[in-house]
Amino acid sequence: MPPPTRCDILVAGSGNAGFSAAVAAKEAGAKHVLLIDKCPEDWAGGNSYFTAGAYRTVHGGISDLLPIVNNVDDETAKKIDLDPYTNEDFSKDMKRICSGRSDPRLSKILIEESNSAVKWLKGNGIRFQLSFNRQAYEVDGRLKFWGGLHIKTEDGGKGLIEDHKAAAKKHGVEVLYSTALKRLIPDPKTGAVTSVEVQSGDEKVVIETGAVILAAGGFESNPRLRSQYLGPGWDLAKVRGTPHNMGDVLETAIRDVSAAQAGNWSGCHSVAWDANAPSDTGDRVASNEFTKSGYPLGLMLNILGERFVDEGIDLRNYTYAKFGRAILAQPSHVAFQVWDSRMISWLRAEEYREERVERISADSIEELAEKLSTSHGLENKDEFIHTVKEYNEAVYAFQEEQPERKWDPAVRDGLSTQSSSKRLALGKTNWALPVDKAPFLAVAVTCGITFTFGGLKVNPETTQVVSSATGREVPGVYAVGEMLGGLFYENYPGGSGLTSGAVFGRRAGTAAATAVLSS
Known part of the structure; x- marks a missing residue:
């Protein structure tokens, strides 16, 4: 199908964050949500596809998690030792693992909304399981969970993207692959991005849109940018996930709307x-x-x-x-x-x-x-x-x-x-x-490089991108997933990347739809 010439909200990127944003936008009332990705459909999912599907979330213990997982019978449940993972636990882990550098507002939102975001995903058909194979050891007849990371998606990243695609279809999100975001086009008077240019095959199409949500990943697949930002030798690292995360949408946002940069540009997972x-x-x-x-x-x-x-x-x-x-x-x-x-x-x-x-x-x-x-x-x-x-x-x-x-x-x-x-x-x-x-x-x-930590500066409440020229939010532009900068530094607590995609993807989709409907 050729790209449409208009939509309410355009999402760039078909990973966990992009699909979360698209579905949230539909739930918030946006009529026409278009999700695009430059990759062919058989590469859908970005780096999310290559994960183990682990989500780090605050929870109250086994009784809080059992209702959202599908792989625990009554006999197994009696053998499980799984302590609650509190807001304080998650906060201490973020501060310790990220050397105290994580943006406190982003970190607070990630932590406080982690539980509700996972349950929201569950409500939209994402299948969760207790992570017996990765996060539990059987010791003295007890299944002992450890490390604050207890749930994953069924069939890992493969299952996660399968479920996200099904949820998007159910909610009426239009999805186009082999369609690359090439340019953000701001209104010369207001600075608001009111249209974008995309390339589908040999054809370039301008799409009018009320808002754009950038969820197109970092620059981990680009050996030139890895060497430039991460340092000597990083061009020789092996790419763990998609070959399509070349950092082009990051550079597009910086070029077209003077998006401010944030986070640990020399850091990565x-x-x-x-x-x-x-x-x-x-x-x-x-x-x-x-x-x-x-x-x-x-x-x-x-x-x-x-x-x-x-x-x-x-x-x-x-x-x-x-x-x-x-x-x-x-x-x-x-x-x-x-x-x-x-x-x-x-x-x-x-x-x-x-x-x-x-x-x-x-x-x-x-x-x-x-x-x-x-x-x-x-x-x-x-x-x-x-x-x-x-x-x-x-x-x-x-x-x-x-x-x-x-x-x-x-x-x-x-x-x-x-x-x-x-x-x-x-x-x-x-x-x-x-x-x-x-x-x-x-x-x-x-x-093996997974994702990069450098991204765009956003308003944590809405994920709206901040301009380096004005210091204010760029109307109509949001960033989530790997493109959101300021959350992870030097390292990250395992499983918090997918949780971030869901938490801030949901916020971005809701905020974008609210802005479009009120305009």
Whole structure:
């Protein structure tokens, strides 16, 4: 279908934030909501498609979550340990993980509306589940949830986008793919954006609109912009998700309406990623399964045979989005995750099964070092062996000093390498067990970039974009999702990105519809 020449509200971007905004606009009374995306339909969903579908939300405990999930029977419910996650918990996590830099108004709205936004999504057909496979360990017969991140969507990001598309259709949102936003056209007298130019195939079309909601993602797929803003070497990071997030709509808004920039432009969400994954695009079949998040259960060593992070510094939900950067900083941008037989069975099958990842196995650390040196780029096998041996000695020294400490992957268990008799220069703070029981397993990982933190400055109440020229809101322009700047810095609490898309997408759609209907 050719693009229409007029709509009430135009949404650019088919991810979680864009669909949330479009549906909210329809619910608020907008008659004709048009959602466009430059990607073909078989790439719908942006980066949301490639997520595990996790939403971080405030809740009152298991009784608050059971009504919105579809995968818990009565017997299972009796075995679950899941504490409430309060506004105060979420706020502390945001302040701690984002180094106290998150815009306090944006953060407050995200936290206080997280629960209602998830329940709103549920009401619009998004299927939620308790995240047993990613966020719970069975310990002493109990299913212990951890890390403040307890729900996900059925079938992860794939299921999320399927449900969003169905909700948009039900509400009468018109959706056009292979249609790129090229220009915002403001009224020369008022400065309000009253039309846009889009490109559909070879045709350029001007669409009159009452408001535009920008939800087109960051610049994580653009190696030039990554190198420019994130720094040297970032052009070599692997793209975890869509290849279409090139930052063009960010640049369009800055160019056409002098949109003010906000947030951490040198920061991003990046993870430990399969070293053998495609370089410039995610795989829509494998999707999030290229993530390699089992490092708290073992060790990570670079090609020089050295550890470079404290694998147990915090629960995985608070470190996985920054450890990709640490891997990128290593020689050749590669590291090896290593476990012994104690931990192999605890690794998530979807990430570490033989069908998904190249597993390098051995019956001794010496044999493992030899294999990594021969075929996988390890440059100093002697140092690799020494590092593991020294680590094991430190673990045993701690255990001898504190024998009452019990390993528990669902809490920060304090099982460390740092004792009064032996301390490593780079310790492991939690979950430190020896790596000395055959067989051994290693996988090679690199940096996979998920999304960038730099975006546009908005009025937190409405998500209306602020002008760098006037300091006031640009009439008719809103920004959500990855394009909203000022929320995340250096790192982020796992699952808060999708929650942000829903919270601020709903606000943007409601505010835009209200403005259009009152004009």
